[in-house]
Amino acid sequence: MSERSKPVVADKTLIFTALILAVFGIVMQYSASSYIALQQTGDEFFYVKKQALALVAALVVAFGCSRLRTDLVKKFSVPLLVLSLVLLALVFVPGLGVEKYGATRWLNLGFTTFQPSELAKFALMFFIASRLSVRSSTRFRDMIGILVATLAVCALVMLEPNMSITVCIGLCVLLMLFVGGCGIKQFAVMAIPVAAAIPVLIFAEPYRLKRLLAFIDPWASPLGEGYQLIQSYYALGSGGWFGLGLFNSRQKYMFLPFAESDFIFSVIGEELGLIGCIFVIALICVLIWRGIVIAMRAKDRFQTYVAAGISIVIAVQTLLNVAVVSGSIPPTGLPMPFISSGGSSLVVFMAAVGLLEGIARNSQIPHSFHKMY
Amino acid sequence: MHKISHITLKRKLPAVFALVVFLFLLLIGRLFYIQIIDGNGLQTLALDQWTRDLPFRAERGDIVDRNGTVLATSQTSYTLYVRPNDLEKHDEVARAVSAATGADFDNVYKKVIKTGVSEVKVATGLTRSQMLALSAYGFKGVYFAEDATRYYNYGNFATQLIGFTNSDGEGQSGIEQYYNAYLKGTDGASFTQTDLIGRELDDNVTSYLAPIKGMTAKLTIDFKLQSFAEKAVNDALATYSPKSASCLMMNADTGEILAMASAPTFDLNDIPRNDLSSLLAGAKNLLVTDVYEPGSTFKILTSAIGIETDVIKDSYYCPGYKVVDGQRIKCWRSIGHGSQDFAHGIMNSCNCVFMDIALSAGTSTMYDYFEKFGLTQKTGVDISGEGRSIMLAEESVKTVDIARIGFGQAIAVTPIQLATAVASVINGGRLVTPYVVDSIYSDDGKLAYRNSPTVRNTTVSESTSAKMREYLYGVVEEGGGKNAYVEGYRIGGKTGTAQKYKDGVIDRGAYVSSFIGFTEINGQRILCLMIVDEPQGYVYYGSIVAAPLVGQIFSSTFAYYDVAPKIDADNIPKAVVMPDVYGLSATAACAALRSAGLTYEVAGEGGSVVYQFPAAGAEIDDGTVVYFVLG
Structure with a gap:
């Protein structure tokens, strides 16, 4: 198939779903943040404007990524991983790193801040994809490179500290290894150090234990550790089936912390109800489904793994976010892909969608066949 | 190089998708639980944090006498709150408040600039005009709440009986406490939608829940009789400087309490809250809470028991003492009363006569009757803090003890117990439960509670009662109770002068002077008990101290009820x-x-x-x- 005959957009469902989510996200962010923005800056659109700019940038980047030659991605997967590690390390350089809420997770780029862990997530996926395309993860010794890289990324993210991204990355790697052929036996062996590490990590930082307890019974400390979760429950519970109506959230009046970012899903639940929540989850599933379909039709193994990796990151991060918001797992701060406020997150996820589009375009199966799935 | 096949690889991808979808379904299940099953409960809790409410204190119900004279009522006042976070011109607000209320500017200013609180109470007890003046400024962040202030129309009047409330409007003593649930009403509130730190939302519509006024308690007290009793105890206080003086008037047939006064006392509108000990002492309804040794007034019960058990002798001889079990127990008159019949024994209040009756009847019979007279139990009067009588255990009563009990020593009862027991002696033998609240009805006139006379048991026969009435008339007409006599009316009664004990020994010079009298007005027998605790000076006899006060009360009562005297020309x-x-x-x-x-x-x-x-x-x-x- 010649380059010319390829459509501009290989998978319309994918890009439209992503766009709908991003725009819907901006609407919800406006609802969640307008009151606080007005109080803090005098401009109720303060956060939304930043996010809209980020969306424009994200679309440019996504378009660029869709035109990227995937063999270059494979070629540069190691340097990209190294760059990510360097950026993760730079966070700790005074003057460059930005500390917020007791954690140093951001790099100051002058005009904006950037979370290296957002990039590192995908860089690691590309690295794993390139390794798996060479050798499958059926045997332990074939996985050593992947595990070392994972450990390096996780260690640096953990130092920030950022437990949630660490967990997210860990789960993504596990799923990648599964796709790469890893069997029960290998997982069992890997489970031992992970199981040992979790209590150590928890007791190294006492706040994690408190959070753990708060998750089990938030009402024990309604104004302390349990506060955030209770506020999320209030928002969700007030929503019922159909919600209080768009822009009618009451929890956004400073009751629910991080309403526009990590807890945007609570506001969705409050304003649009369970129906709204299911709708958002369904859209994300469409996205993942498209990613998986693209992976299955990719031209080569590397592209299959890259597409799978991107789908897995979107899936895992959304699952974790909804699980936190609904009190299903201990609270950790993790944005919801496409929807939560946060420029770097949006740019990176849109770039990933762009890559998926690129892979879809390179796909051996004619575009018309895609619709059959 | 180990590589899994393409087929294997592409089978794994749908498996991952299936796993992801499965996990999402689990989370949707969790969301269903939170949003639908727990939803209402969570929303209720959330509503609570979304709104700030200011109380609208319900007006407390009135307390009125049996004829509807209002004794206690409520007035609406206003409390000024500010929400400092919402305030724009702190100094202007403070200046306006200080100008309107006369409060110190600096104090007000300190309150309105407070941080870390959502509401600050700046001024309380504002009148309606003060409230209107301040709200005319239209300050943002300034709110008023309605409050009800208790007001007692007669101030220092039936103080212990009516009682008082605390600043939150909860009854603390007396009727205010006992019937608090009826009187207090249901508070209302205003609800304002605010953000986390209490700033009113732009689209807020403040909603109001109207308070429901408390119910009115109608007492059995008669304002006039209460006034007479108040005057009597205050006269006693002025004349004899006693520790306290108390007066109880009761309808002997029904148990309705007509008056209940104690002195010293205080003004219910100006409660000495900063002097807690004197407040607690002055707030006690001594007629109900405290026990005392009744002394000779108790002889009424001994006499009734004597008549009822038929142990009265034709004649008694009093040499000024009686030897009981080798112990010489003195009559109050050391030279003795000589030979006398029973009627004169009562008139003379001769201890020897009553020792004889008690000994003849025997401990067991005496105690049986004490139980019938309700001396072993509380009367059940609807007043908090009723005291319990103190009596020797029946099995440990020695002969000398029962002899003393016969004339009202070695036994301590509450005045209300004595009054109900004596009431039964004169009303035909019915032991009634005294009560002070006749009925309670809501603001719209619906009856919520009604008290009615209850007879607990019978004590003595109708004929014994009739005889006792005559004997007691004799005491006032010819005996020691003469000072209670009111020309042209039949009054019966008995004096009492009891020595007080301190740490188990007689406290020299400390007496309780009392008189319990009764008369019949419009077919109702009205009882009046007057107790003067430790009158100072030489005069301490009940006949001198207490009896004239009861006479004075009855005299006023006859005038009040317009009862004409029956003047017997021979008896002027x-x-x-x-x-x-x-x-x-x-x-x-x-x-x-x-x-x-x-x-x-x-x-x-x-x-x-x-x-x-x-x-x-x-x-x-x-x-x-x-x-x-x-x-």
Whole structure:
């Protein structure tokens, strides 16, 4: 198939779903943040404007990524991983790193801040994809490179500290290894150090234990550790089936912390109800489904793994976010892909969608066949 | 190189998708639980944090007397709150508040600039005009709440009976406490939608929930009779400077309490809250809470038991003492009463007579009757803090003890217990439960509660009761109760002078002077008990201290009820002049007073008179009980 005959957009469902989510996200962010923005800056659109700019940038980047030659991605997967590690390390350089809420997770780029862990997530996926395309993860010794890289990324993210991204990355790697052929036996062996590490990590930082307890019974400390979760429950519970109506959230009046970012899903639940929540989850599933379909039709193994990796990151991060918001797992701060406020997150996820589009375009199966799935 | 096949690889991808979808379904299940099953409960809790409410205190219900005279009522006042976070011009607000209320500007300013709180109470007790003046400024962040202030129309009146509330409007003592649930009403509130730190939302519509006024308690108290009782206890306080003086009036047939007064007291509109001990002391309803040794007033019960059990002898001889179990127990009159019949025994209040009756009846019978008279239990009056009587256990009562109990010593009862027991003696033998609240009805007139006379049991027979009434009339007409006599009316009663004990020994000079009297008005027998605790000075006999006060109360009562006197021409008292008996011997003094037509009480053991009451030359009615002290 010649380059010319390829459509501009290989998978319309994918890009439209992503766009709908991003725009819907901006609407919800406006609802969640307008009151606080007005109080803090005098401009109720303060956060939304930043996010809209980020969306424009994200679309440019996504378009660029869709035109990227995937063999270059494979070629540069190691340097990209190294760059990510360097950026993760730079966070700790005074003057460059930005500390917020007791954690140093951001790099100051002058005009904006950037979370290296957002990039590192995908860089690691590309690295794993390139390794798996060479050798499958059926045997332990074939996985050593992947595990070392994972450990390096996780260690640096953990130092920030950022437990949630660490967990997210860990789960993504596990799923990648599964796709790469890893069997029960290998997982069992890997489970031992992970199981040992979790209590150590928890007791190294006492706040994690408190959070753990708060998750089990938030009402024990309604104004302390349990506060955030209770506020999320209030928002969700007030929503019922159909919600209080768009822009009618009451929890956004400073009751629910991080309403526009990590807890945007609570506001969705409050304003649009369970129906709204299911709708958002369904859209994300469409996205993942498209990613998986693209992976299955990719031209080569590397592209299959890259597409799978991107789908897995979107899936895992959304699952974790909804699980936190609904009190299903201990609270950790993790944005919801496409929807939560946060420029770097949006740019990176849109770039990933762009890559998926690129892979879809390179796909051996004619575009018309895609619709059959 | 190990590589899995393409087929294997592409089978794994749908498996991952299936796993992801499965996990999402689990989370949707969780969301269903939170949003639908727990939803309402969570929203209720959330609503609570979304709104700030300011109380609208319900007006407390009125307390009125049996004729509807309002004794306690409520007035609406306003409390000024500010939400400092919402305030724009702190200094202007403070200046306006200080100008309107006269409060110090600096104090107000300190309150309105407070941080870290959502509401600050800046001023309380504002009148409606002050509230209107301040709200005319239209300040943002300034709110008013309605409050109800308690007001007692007669201030220092039935203080212990009515009681008072705390600043939150909760009854603390008296009727206010006992019937608090009825009186307090249901508070309302205003609800304002705010953000986390209490700033009002732009689209807020403040909603109001109207308070419901408390119910009105109608007492059995009669305002007029209460006034008479108040005057009597205050007179006693002024004349004898006692520790306390108390007066109880009761309808002996129904148990309705008509008046209940104690002094010293305080103004309910100006409660001495900063002096807690005197507040607690003054707030006690002594007639109900405290026990005392009734002394000779108790002889009414002993007499009734004697008649009922038929142990009354034709004649008694009093040499001034009685030897019981080898122990010589004195009559109050050391020279003795000589030979007398039972009627004169009561008139003379001769201890020997009542020792004899108690001993003849026996401990077991006496105690059986004490139980019937309700002395072993609380009366059940609807007043908080009713005291319990103190009695020797029946099995440990010795002969000397029952002899003493016969004339009202070695036993301690509450005044209300004695009053109900005596009421049963004069009302035909029905032991009623005393009560002070007649009915309670809501603001719209619906009856919520009604008290009615209840007879607990019978004590003595109708005939015993009839006899007792005659004997007690005799005490006032001819005996020691003469000072309670009101010309033209039949009044019965009995005096009492009891020595007080301190740490188990007689406290010299400390007496409780009392008189319990009754009369019949419009077919209702009305009982009046007057107790003067530790009158100071020489005069301490119940006949001198307490009896005239009861006479004074009954006299006013007859006038109030418009009962005409039945004047018997033969019985019109003559005015006589009190002779001077200073320095005379006991016998000479007695002879002088008798020849002047006066009755007398004697105290002291000396050879000559060192004190007399009233002073020589005073014009008094013949038959008045006068008093002298030997030294």
